[in-house]
Amino acid sequence: MDELLRVQNVRAAYAVGGREVQAVEEVSLTLREGEVLGLAGESGCGKSTLATILALATKPPLYVKSGQMVLEGKTIDLTLGAGLPRELRGQLISILPQGALNSLNPTARVRELAYDVLKAHRPTIQRSEAYELTRQRLEQLGLPARVLENYPHQLSGGMKQRVVTVISTLLNPKVLIADEPTSALDVSSQKAVVGLLKTLLERRVISSIVFIAHDLPLLREIADRIAIMYAGKIAEIGTNHEIIDAPKHPYTQALIGSILVPEPYVRQKRVEGIEGSPPDLRSPPSGCRFHPRCKYAMPKCSQTQPPEFGTPERFAACWLLEAVKS
Ligand SMILES: Nc1ncnc2c1ncn2[C@@H]1O[C@H](COP(=O)(O)OP(=O)(O)O)[C@@H](O)[C@H]1O
Ligand code: SF4
Ligand SMILES: [Mg+2]
Numbered sequence: 001m002d003e004l005l006r007v008q009n010v011r012a013a014y015a016v017g018g019r020e021v022q023a024v025e026e027v028s029l030t031l032r033e034g035e036v037l038g039l040a041g042e043s044g045c046g047k048s049t050l051a052t053i054l055a056l057a058t059k060p061p062l063y064v065k066s067g068q069m070v071l072e073g074k075t076i077d078l079t080l081g082a083g084l085p086r087e088l089r090g091q092l093i094s095i096l097p098q099g100a101l102n103s104l105n106p107t108a109r110v111r112e113l114a115y116d117v118l119k120a121h122r123p124t125i126q127r128s129e130a131y132e133l134t135r136q137r138l139e140q141l142g143l144p145a146r147v148l149e150n151y152p153h154q155l156s157g158g159m160k161q162r163v164v165t166v167i168s169t170l171l172n173p174k175v176l177i178a179d180e181p182t183s184a185l186d187v188s189s190q191k192a193v194v195g196l197l198k199t200l201l202e203r204r205v206i207s208s209i210v211f212i213a214h215d216l217p218l219l220r221e222i223a224d225r226i227a228i229m230y231a232g233k234i235a236e237i238g239t240n241h242e243i244i245d246a247p248k249h250p251y252t253q254a255l256i257g258s259i260l261v262p263e264p265y266v267r268q269k270r271v272e273g274i275e276g277s278p279p280d281l282r283s284p285p286s287g288c289r290f291h292p293r294c295k296y297a298m299p300k301c302s303q304t305q306p307p308e309f310g311t312p313e314r315f316a317a318c319w320l321l322e323a324v325k326s
Contacts (some may be wrong), residue, residue, distance in 0.1 A: 002032060002033045003030050003031070003032055003033075004031050004032055004033045004071070004072070004174060004175065004207055004208055005029075005030065005031040005054075005069065005070070005071050005093075005175055005208070006029075006030050006031075006069065006070040006071075007027065007028060007029045007030070007031075007054065007068075008026070008028050008068050008069070008289065008301065009027075009028055009066055009067050009068075009072075010024050010026070010027045010050070010053060010063060010064065010066070010067030010078060011024060011025055011026055011027075011067060012024040012049060012050075012063060012064045012065060012067070013062075013065060013066045013246070014049075014052055014060075014061045014062050014063075015060070015061045015063060016061055019282050020282065021281045021282050022232055022281050022282075022284055023046045023049040023062070023232050023281055024046045024049050024050050024232050025046075025054065025231075025232040025233050025284075026233065027050060027067075027229075027232075027233065027234055028234075028312070029227065029234070029237075029306075030312065030313075031175060031208050031210065032208065033207050033208060033274050034201065034207065034208060035208050035209075035224040036039065036197075036201070036208065036209045036210075036211050036222055036223045036224050036225075037208070037209070037210050037211065037223060037224070037225050037226070037227060038105070038211050038212075038213065038219035038222070038223030038225070038226040038227070038240065039051075039210055039211065039212045039213075039227050039229060040212075040213060040214065040216060040219055040226060040228055040229070040255065040291050041213075041228055041229035041230055041255070042098060042230075042233075042255075042274075042277070042278050042297075043214075043276055043278070044277075044278045044281070045099075045227055045229045045230050045231055046231070046232040046233075046281075047179070047212045047229055048097075048098050048179055048212070049062065049100075049232075050229070051097075051177045051179045051210065051212060052095070053067070053078055054093065054095075054175075054177055054210065054283045055089060055094070055095035055177050056076070056084045056086055056089050056093065057086075057089065057095060058078070058081060058084065058090060058283065059081075060081075063079075064078045064079045064081070065079065065080065066078075066079060067079065067136065071088075071092055071093065071174065071175070072092060072174060073258055074088075074092075076088075083310050087121075088185055088228075089169075090117065090120065090168070090171045090173060091121060091171045091172075091173060092122060092173055092174050092175070093173055093174065093175045093176075093177065094168045094169060094173035094175070094177070094206075095168070095173070095176075095177045095178075095179065096152055096164060096165055096168050096177065096178045096179060096181055097179055098179040098180045098183075099180075099184075100161075100164050100168075100179075100181075101157060101160050101161055101164065101184060104122065104152040104160070104164065105152075106151065106152055106153055108151070108152075108161055109149060109150060109151055109152070109293070110134075110147050110148050110149070110150050110151075110152070110155075110167075111113060111127075111130075111131050111134065111148040111149065114130060114131070114133075114134040114148070114167050114170060115127055115130040115131070115134075117167055117170050117171070118130040118133065118134075118170055118171070121171055125227050131148060133170070134148060134166070134167075134170065135148060136207045137166055137170060137205075138166060140203065141166060141196060141199055141200070141203075142199070143159075143162060143163070143166065143196075147159065147163055147304060152204065153313060154320065156189070157184060157185055157186075157189055158186070158189025158190075158192050158193065160186055160190070161181055161182075161189070161193050162192060162193055164194050165178070165181065165193065165196055165197065165200070166196075169200055169205055169206055172205055172206065173206055174206065174207045174208070175206070175207065175208050175209070175210065176197075176200070176206045176208075176209050176210070177209075177210045177212070178197065178209060178210070178211050178212065180212050180213060180214070180216070180298065181193055181197075181211075181213075181317055182194065182213060182218065182225065183213065183214065183215075193222070194218070194222050197209055197211070197222070198222070211223055216243075216244060216255065216256060218275075219240065219244075220240050220241075220244045223238050223240045224239065224240060225237065225238065225240065225243075225313075226238065226239075226243040226249065228247075228249065228252045229287035230251045230254065230278065230287070230289060231278055231279050231281060231284055231285075231290070232281060232284070232292055232316070233289060233317065234308075235249045235251045235252060235290065235316065235318070236248060236249040236251070236252045236315065236316040236317070236318075237312075237313070237314065237315055238313070238314045238315075239314075244256060244313060246280065247316075248316040248320075248321060249290075249316040249317065249318045250290065250294050250295065250296050250318060251274075251290050251293075252316070252322070253273065253296070254274040254293075257274075258274055274293065274294065275293060276293045279292070286301070286302055286303065287300070287301050287302040287303050287304050287305055288301045288302070288317070288318070289305075289308075290304060296320055298319060301319055301320055305317075306318050306319045306321075306322075309321035309322065309324075
């Protein structure tokens with residue numbers, strides 16, 4: 001598969017109360033044409049911050065200190081802040097923000113929300129043309145065109161999430177970043193949203209998806225590759241099978257260990273939780289950021305940050321892999 005997006009050395013922080021929250025630390029990623037990249041990790045590990053940066057939607061108090069992104073041959077300096085080429089939003093890269101369902105303007109019908117998106121990029125578009133384009137897109141994706149007349153509160157959570165997804169992809173962006181699009185939904189609505197995302201890829205409306213979710217079993221179904229984020233860094237990356245079936249990083253292993261697994265006779269069993277919580281990113285731990293919670297921590301772990309052992313496609317940032325490598 002051809003490379004579509006390359007993100008290099010992103011470091012970013014929120015400036016709050018004279019201190020910095022180091023939310024993203026040296027993150028590099030690639031995304032290929034046609035693939036779904038899953039992004040997982042506990043709350044507060046920087047997933048939404050990274051999503052905001054990739055979607056060129058950075059604004060104070062979030063500052064990108066270093067990093068660039070190459071998308072469709074265009075190199076974008078992510079540190080530009082107000083100077084970011086925001087016109088590319090929606091067209092090349094689009095985001096479905098976390099909690100998008102609840103942030104829709106309650107007084108606007110769906111057709112008006114769609115018109116606003118199209119008008120931002122085609123200022124002369126007529127309302128009737130915008131409605132017609134949206135109607136066609138809804139029908140193409142198997143959704144009822146009548147939702148155009150609805151207000152957000154008239155739609156179920158699952159339908160609202162699908163409608164927001166359709167609206168955010170009206171301009172056929174290459175990359176869609178979906179930040180926890182299924183977290184607030186019941187299982188059947190989750191399936192409907194995942195089905196819609198797959199259809200968008202199959203019909204080539206979009207070329208690839210960054211899918212952020214807590215739900216590793218769901219990511220195993222939908223993602224081709226998975227990146228695990230801990231305390232602002234990518235702890236491990238690999239194919240969905242490598243990450244779920246053969247995780248190398250103790251954090252990934254702990255995350256997978258805390259998944260609820262179905263047991264015969266007992267409904268569900270929690271195998272093992274992860275003790276403690278992610279660190280306060282105003283003063284992250286020295287060395288490996290996972291060391292205070294890691295049952296394998298060695299003296300060196302609290303002193304020196306582990307490099308990424310492996311290849312850009314399959315690595316884990318953990319000192320345990322040094323011995324394996326040498
Ligand atoms: N607007 C903000 N101001 C200050 N800190 C923030 C802000 N948004 C997020 N953070 C902090 O940045 C870190 C990463 O948050 P976030 O990207 O939302 O993580 P995730 O999406 O993985 O839950 C957390 O420590 C969070 O408290
Ligand atoms: S580097 Fe050390 S503390 Fe960090 S995950 Fe590996 S063993 Fe644990
Ligand atoms: Mg988030």
